[in-house]
Amino acid sequence: MANAEAHHDHAHGHDDHHHGPDKGIMRWIKTTNHKDLGTLYLIFAFSMFFVGGLMSLVIRAELWEPGLQFVDPEFFNQMTTMHALVMIFGGVMPAFTGLANWMVPMMVGASDMALPRVNNWGFWILPFAFTLLLSTLFMDGGAPAGGWTMYPPLVLQTGEGFPFLIFAIHLMGISSITGAINVVVTVLNLRAPGMTLLKMPLFCWTWLITAYLLIATMPVLAGAVTMLLTDKYFGTSFFTASGGGDPVMFQHIFWFFGHPEVYILILPAFGVVSTIIPAFARKPLFGYDSMVYATASIAFLSFIVWAHHMFTVGMPLAGELFFMFSTMLIAVPTGVKVFNWIATMWRGSMTFETPMLFAIAFVFLFSIGGFSGLMLAIAPVDFQYHDTYFVVAHFHYVLVPGAVFSIIAAVYYWIPKWTGVMYSEFWGKVHFWLSAIAVNVTFFPQHFSGLAGMQRRVPDYAVQFVDFNQVSTIGAFVFFIAQFIFIGNMIRCMAKKGEKATQQVWEGARGLEWTVPSPAPYHTFEDPPKVNDEILGFPSHGKAH
């Protein structure tokens, strides 16, 4: 430890040789610094969470009671479609990329991401891509309204906005692939000497595997939407039966991307939770190696389960059976992970600061989403659940108290390191309890309305679902408003108002990021630091381990 500190003083001394960041707007446009880009990614992601959240409130307001109140059905469908696209590609994915930008170089002891200019490109594509996508709302024919899955032939009926949808997705794909290549190369190439693969922080591991999934699947999505484009404008018949194609073929290609995408949205969350729980349980992570292997298994399985999204489409029986059983297999590595998180907490000296509260809520509520996923995996009963609010409840449980809670937990956990200032613990706890209650109020009733037969993506519904929908709508508004507490808390840190953070910040936190001052210097590890088990948070029983 002493060694490391001496070293960091030294590394810090080198900062004099550097020009600091540029001033004004050009700093952010031209930056090649992983911390600046991480900040940009996170600010962009939270802006998109706000936009997508507003869309969800339009949906929830319309569903307050049966019949049509506020919007016409076409606009309602635009809202469900755009809400999903904005939240997935604009919110969760950039937020995780922002966390990777901030933390991966610091965690592995690198001076920056491996390809800093490409990193800048990957970020700046996003505002352009989402300007294109959101501009479709104001075009003739409106925004895409056929669902974020873009199934033909319905999506081909989109108006003038259609090419903007396709090109926006191409651009997002370029952004994701450049970001993912950067993470892979940083993790594989720039680790500090002595940090072997199985000594790497778990957040780096889960992001490495996420990046692999991104590089493997985003091009497939690009190919799928390119075929949509040529089917609409160039006379091809990939998805037209009269020409020998098949609309279901699009679903297969889309979900070959789409199912790994699900894990792209959750594996980094696993990494965050695996970082936070040991810190506040003051115990090393239980079963580190099995966590790595479980993550890799989930990634492998994610490529052979895609058709469970299409059980009702009319697949051959062998397909239904194969995809049912392969899907159920995913419960095994996921179970390993949940078991390990619980075992890490077992007999730990636990404290419940805000990041830990969100992490524990993640374990509990994500598991609920996992269990409803198991129910959906059973092909015969999926015929009942398909396209109902049960599905909506399922994937919102894994995405909101799952992916989004982990992003919030990560920001609370690391923002003292980023800004040098502690957030307000009181308002953090208020934010947590409001969010944790509201998210359940919003989504739990949807299990019931879905099982009773309420369809998703429809603005009107049968009168017996009124109670569940009104509860859900109240929860959604409370959840949305509660997030402003979080935003305020974070802005307070960025404005440097609050208690100054120490270098260590959290007593039980381990990893290289806690060996540098708070806020972390603009250039952190220009020379690779020394690492050992103590710094990395592995149980140190002497040299033997």
Add this chain to the structure above:
Amino acid sequence: MATQAAHHDAAASNRYFVPDPSAWPFVLTAALAAVVVGVAGFLENKHIGPIPIWIGSAVAIYIIFRWLRAVSLESEHGKYNQAVDSTYRMAMAWFIFSEVMFFGAFFGALWYARELSIPWLSGEGTKVATHLTLWPMFENIWPNNGPMELNGSFETVGAWGLPFINTLLLLTSGVTITMAHHALKENHRLSCILWMWATVALGVAFLGCQGYEYVHAWEGLNLTLSSGIYGSTFYMLTGFHGMHVTLGTIMLIIITCRLMSGHFKPESHFGFEGVAWYWHFVDVVWVGLFIFVYVL
């Protein structure tokens, strides 16, 4: 502490290269957005004219040129250590992997059409009712433009004419670029440059043959993008491959010009190797195309 400081001073000259701030990526993205808006306007007949496309493309090409030029000069000026070299190697390998997956989507579509959608439309498996109700006369044959015979009857390009010559051209170009690589490693620069120009010539010859084949197929054989699933998969696969060959040929020319102006060393020349990898990738995709699109 003292030994550590000495160690770090020695290492300081060998630090990982972190570039200065740069406006190129932002400008490149703005240019791409202009192109995309122009193309979208064209597709939707919005009469916004070709200006956004031309200006956007020109700016994008200029920025890519400036960016890659900066990278090659940084490399020539010795700013890159071993770790930067590994970074470029890994990044290029992963980029090529993403390209493989992109082609995978279209090969997957071809496979799906031939093995699933056409047999089902002709009544195989559980889809017999569809067949009897909609298109009872439809048979499972390949090539196929669907039960409605979209765009009328057409002929296909035979595998053993121009496509076979194209296969020979590309496979030979894989050999010549390897010869060039060996010459570079043995510091025979003139030989390397000549082998490179031979590779470029083979690439250009391939593109010429492919262009001729397209004109012949489109006008002589009535095989177009609208010729059902056969035309769709044929033009999509060969078209995207042709674009990659075009890009690869441009990259070969740039690398050859760099060789002629004295860039690259026998022991360090990743720019060369990256382009060679890309060329081999294009080559392998063609072999897949030749087998699955033309022969089978």
